[in-house]
Amino acid sequence: MALELKTVEPVMPKCWRKETKTHKFCPGCGHGLVLKALGTAIDELGIQERIVFGCDIGCSLLAWDFFNVDSVQTHHGRTTPVMTGIKRANPDLICIAYMGDGGGYAIGSQHLVNAAARNERITVILANNTNYAMTGGQMAPTTLPGQKTETSPYGRSIEQQGEPTRGPEMVAAIASEGAYVARGSMANLRQLKSFLKKALETQMAGTGFSFVEALSTCPTNWGMNAEKTWRFLENDMQNYYKTGELKVPGVKKEG
Numbered sequence: 001m002a003l004e005l006k007t008v009e010p011v012m013p014k015c016w017r018k019e020t021k022t023h024k025f026c027p028g029c030g031h032g033l034v035l036k037a038l039g040t041a042i043d044e045l046g047i048q049e050r051i052v053f054g055c056d057i058g059c060s061l062l063a064w065d066f067f068n069v070d071s072v073q074t075h076h077g078r079t080t081p082v083m084t085g086i087k088r089a090n091p092d093l094i095c096i097a098y099m100g101d102g103g104g105y106a107i108g109s110q111h112l113v114n115a116a117a118r119n120e121r122i123t124v125i126l127a128n129n130t131n132y133a134m135t136g137g138q139m140a141p142t143t144l145p146g147q148k149t150e151t152s153p154y155g156r157s158i159e160q161q162g163e164p165t166r167g168p169e170m171v172a173a174i175a176s177e178g179a180y181v182a183r184g185s186m187a188n189l190r191q192l193k194s195f196l197k198k199a200l201e202t203q204m205a206g207t208g209f210s211f212v213e214a215l216s217t218c219p220t221n222w223g224m225n226a227e228k229t230w231r232f233l234e235n236d237m238q239n240y241y242k243t244g245e246l247k248v249p250g251v252k253k254e255g
């Protein structure tokens, strides 16, 4: 008897570009899941036609053809000013800058800081995988204390390299009242999607800058199997980088 082969249709967000899947990220990479949460948020808001997607240099650039939307690729954090320009010229567009922690918090940090200070009406999404991934796993501003990387073979030392950057805390301190700032994790996709949705809604409402950091895995450069990768994300990263909303339009922080 001939075997009947059934094909299972993968569930993908409608705004994903199907012909560029499977995607180019390594197996177990967090970028794909962060972009799935973003795709679902875009679908639920029904805003695909208005999106311009900018990706940075680093593994985030592998997302340049991920969605069925207009996209642009730039270098180290410059995605933020490029999106700022597009948004200022076309206020009806919804502009998203997608980047890594090396690009956003180190090599191009001035762009993030100044866009937040000017309260630009764009959305920045930053995948924090605690290293410079595309170039082979060097230490990033977000590398955890004691974490070994290509350039911190004995583990990151706070005394020598300072405290890891807590990006959302920094952005929340600079951005003004109408801004939205949050940190999510790919370990909690439903929450991450809701944060991304609120960030996009903030841009649509025009109240201010929106920023979401997403804790994300990089098993290739961490040199970890699936189990250790997940444990590092859920224990080490989430203990150090607390998830949650740091700034919500219309809500004043106490104290």
Ligand SMILES: Cc1ncc(C[n+]2csc(CCOP(=O)(O)OP(=O)(O)O)c2C)c(N)n1
Residues within 6 Å of the ligand: 057, 058, 059, 060, 075, 076, 099, 100, 101, 102, 103, 104, 107, 127, 129, 131, 132, 133, 134, 135, 140
């Ligand atoms: C000015 C400059 N310096 C260095 C590089 C090399 N470079 C390309 S990608 C990258 C690392 C990017 O890391 P990150 O932003 O954390 O993204 P990830 O690859 O981890 O997603 C570096 C250092 C570059 N392209 N331009």
Ligand code: SF4
Residues within 6 Å of the ligand: 024, 025, 026, 027, 028, 029, 030, 031, 059, 129, 133, 134, 217, 218, 219, 220, 221
């Ligand atoms: S090197 Fe790391 S961040 Fe880059 S695609 Fe592979 S797992 Fe993802």
